[in-house]
Amino acid sequence: MRPYPFVFALVVFLSASAAGALELGLSQVSLNVGAIEHFYRDNPETPDIYTAFPELQVRGPFLTSYFHWVLGWGGWDDGVTGPFTEANDITYSFRSQIFSARLMFRPRETGENWPLPIGIFAGYSHHLVHAEYVGGTDVMGEIGRDTRRNSNTFEFGLNAEVPLRGAFVLRGEVRQYAPFSGDTFEAPQKSRRAYTIGIGYAL
DSSP states (O other): OOOOOOHHHHHHHHHHTTSSSSOOOEEEEEEEEEEEETTTTTTTTTOOOOOEOEEEEEEESSEEEEEEEEEEEEEEEEEOOOSSTTTTOOOOEEEEEEEEEEEEEOOGSSSSOOOOOEEEEEEEEEEEEEEEEOOOOTTSSOOOOOEEEEEEEEEEEEEEEOOSSSSSEEEEEEEEEETTTTTTTTTHHHTTEEEEEEEEOOO
């Protein structure tokens, strides 16, 4: 798949809004921190399968009060600084920025007597992955090279929000990534999860 469909989707949303086809607005900005599974989560030489994941999100209503569009930008770094001990293997340190666009449904805002303050969302994530060579050689004795690659995934999960003082809310999310078939990082992206908690401010 060609890179940057996230940008294309944003342009479509804004163009449709300007034409009056969609009722879009900005209703909340939130800063989140959490943890995301890194690409070496199945490697026994890594003591922890998670790495830090800060994120900025903005959102607004989409057609109705209980549907929301959400755009996000976050990043992570696996912190690998040296080669693993496995022979004939090149070690890279991975870091990535993640741009996401999703649609979220919040049942409680339909006006029904919904007991839990949760939202259900699904969308798309574009990953800008940088692989930095940190050591090791392949079976031919060749070293690795720094490289940049794109990765595309679907994302889906749950969102929960609890009102705080004034316009502030406490929010938490759990999301699952599902890679596109044939993606460059299809294997490490499979069944990959992220967990975040943050503070949102209603505009």
